[in-house]
Amino acid sequence: MxxxxxxxxxxxxxxxxxxxxxxxxxxxxxxxxxxxxxxxxxxxxxxxxxxxxxxxxxxLLNPYGPELLERAYHPDPREAGELGTEPLMGEDLEALQARGMSDARWGASARRGVQRMLAHGTVAVAGALWRPAVLDAVYRAGLTVKERFGAPAGPPVLDPLAGRSPAEAMPxxxxxxxxxxxxxxxxxxxxxxxxxxxxxxxxxxxxxxxxxxxxxxxx
Incomplete structure (x- = not known):
């Protein structure tokens, strides 16, 4: 059609x-x-x-693929009372991992993260991904994974246009x-x-x- x-x-x-x-x-x-x-x-x-x-x-291309999908946890809405709604990174993520993080939970987090990326016009992410559950979530959504050389400057953000021009964010x-x-x-x-x-x-x-x-x- x-x-x-x-x-x-x-x-x-x-x-x-x-x-x-x-x-x-x-x-x-x-x-x-x-x-x-x-x-x-x-x-x-x-x-x-x-x-x-x-x-x-x-x-758009988000340059923070590993940081947002494999080094961050996107809480389930049912966890908002305990974990909030923003991605957990750094010490907050370490504390959560200390309580146990199964592959299934990583996959669910990645699926939520991918949906948040799609809500920002993202169709591709840069950086090497290695968790099978994360890769499955990315490819099922149709996102493309691009190679990158060196970590991008600045903290990981969902907005591909943060600190970048539209032309730079369109691969x-x-x-x-x-x-x-x-x-x-x-x-x-x-x-x-x-x-x-x-x-x-x-x-x-x-x-x-x-x-x-x-x-x-x-x-």
Whole structure:
């Protein structure tokens, strides 16, 4: 089934000009076309349309893969009274590990962490992951794991735009016109333009699509 994802502004993630009223045509898991919404809907009148507020961009890369998924624990909402809601790291994590952390619990934590990443427009993480339960959570969600050389500066954060420009956080641009075989992977942020996205951050994400699947939608 064809789906058109339309937004107020489309950023390709490279030197191509932004497209006001832009849209992406998704065919299964692939990006079949992109351009002005009016042109895509005229060429594909039977396509389902999803309209989003703000800016549609390539998905983002979070450089803190191991730190956020293997060196942090994301509490279950049922644990909020005891552990809070923020990821546990450092001494807090050590105290939790001293009480026992099974592979199953690591996997559940990673699944929650991945969902929080998707809610920030993240489609890829950088850094070596080694826990099978964590890798399973990452790959089941469709995230890509990228190699990195050296740990990134600053504390681990879920927002890929913290201390980085949107251009730096977009590892793969949207496909050029006429390209075949490109996964439909992108995110939408409720901001007016790229400058506002860099200023307000990825917490403004309203939708994340990975290989054609809508994996996050702000409620």
């Amino acid at each position: 064809l789906t058109i994802h339309a937004a107020d502004l489309l950023l390709t993630g490279d030197r191509r000009a932004a497209v006001p009223g832009g849209a992406v045509l998704v065919d299964g898991r692939e990006c079949a076309a992109l351009g002005p919404y009016e042109e895509l809907v005229a060429a594909h009148p039977a396509a389902r349309v999803r309209r989003w507020p703000g800016v549609l961009t390539p998905g 793969v641009p949207l496909p050029p016109d006429g390209a075949d075989g490109w996964d439909a992977t992108f995110a939408v942020f409720d901001v007016p333009d790229e400058a506002a996205l860099g200023k307000r951050g990825a917490g403004t994400c309203v939708a994340t699509v990975v290989a054609g699947r809508l994996v996050h939608r702000r409620r």
